[in-house]
Amino acid sequence: LQVIVIPFSELLNKPKSSETYKKIIKFSLPLYMTNMVVFFNGRVNIFIIGAYLNAASIALFDVAAKIPQAMRKLLKSFIIVYFPNLAKLFSYEDKKTAVKFIGKSLNIYSVVLMFIALITFLFREEIIVLLFSDKYRSSSMAFAILVFNVYLRGLADLMGYSFIPAGYPKISAIVNTAGSVVSITCSLLLIPILGFIGAAYSMVIMNVVSIIMYYLFLVRYKLNPNIKEFIQPLFLVLTVSAAYYLLGAEFLYVKILFIIGFAVLSWVNLKEFRNISYSTYRTIHNFVMHRN
16 A cells, blocks of 8 residues: 555656765665664673573573564654654754754653563563463563663664764764664673673673763864763662662552652653653543543
8 A cells, every 4th residue: 555655756866967876875774783783782682692602591581572573663653753742943044943852752751661660570480470470480580680671772772863864964874873783792791600690681781881882073163962861760769679679678658659659759850750650640630531
């Protein structure tokens, strides 16, 4: 159906100048290389785990990665809305509004995903046992780390997509290539020492490096949003998670108290969290009133 609606009669008309083709190839080649690098890096950990460990370790890592992989697909839905709107702003040469839009998107994404990351960390064993059975319990920590990695990967992807409509497609290729080198190197070092969970740690390190590189490029091209707005939720979830991990109390009521405490801290410290909470409340209230 998509092929049917393509206007071939227009596309097959050769432009008067070959410069059009050169510009298209020059712009799209880095994007194609980026996709190749991301595709390769997405599965290379399986081969490294297989080389150093065994089939059971591959199975445990694969189970830990199933939900995070599904979450990555949901992120694409966000990108489908984010990218064309940002491209429209750059096409109007409204750079100031575009930078605000980048910052707002990063902030909203960070606020929403921080809760998912924390809940996953607190209830990692319960989720794995419920969905995949008790024999996969040992993959629960890798599962929590990989969900946190989705959080980081989403921030990196939103930054990376910001360069394309701005006219800098090479940046994504540079950052993703560097990140892949970091990921593979860390996997080769950590998997023999830590087991399959080393692959999860290597992906986190890769995305931290990618976020730093992307932000430095955003600063270089004067596209940098307010870093505090989307980094503050990240530090908040890390602080609460670390406090729970050090406490080591695996009780349901303690986990619930931590979630409540985290919500209170988010309400006090994060303006975007308050805005999202108000919007959610109004939506639910209007829906209930309409049903009644």
